[in-house]
Amino acid sequence: MGSITRMPSEPQPVSILPVSECWELLAGAPIGRLVTNFEGESNIFPVNFAVQNRTVLFRTAEGTKLVASAVSREVLFEADGYSDREGWSVIVRGPARSLHTNEEIAEAEEAALLPWTNPDDKSHYVRIRPVNVTGRRFFFRDAIAR
DSSP states (O other), X not given: OOOOOOOTTSOOSEEEOOHHHHHHHHHHOSOEEEEEEETXXXXXXXXXXXXXXXXXXXXXXXXXXHHHHHHOSOEEEEEEEEOSXXXXXXXEXXXXXXXXXXXXXXXXXXXXXXXXXXXXXXXXXXXXXXSEEEEEEEEOHHHHHO
């Protein structure tokens, strides 16, 4: 009694995305953020990446990002995007592993992932195998009022 019913066409301010849409959005995003926990310290790194077979693939050089990815039990990866009416955010959680075998590297190279800097500097491929993928879409207040 007395409850307000929303019209089906009226956008919700926040909605949960199906996993399939999360992967579609990730595949179109140019940059994401890798979050690691190494020696009790959280780190966040911007990375360009590719989606390949429902995994996240990135390239990196020797250093903190590579080591932290390898020793972290789990990493988080986040990408987002927006327009004038809405925004979205997708988070992937799972283990990251540096690729070593010829087969793994050959498969990764099929993604044609080029680093923004010198490719010779970013010779290590790292793949995140998701345990959990979540996403949300946000309709901006002005867009809901229209």
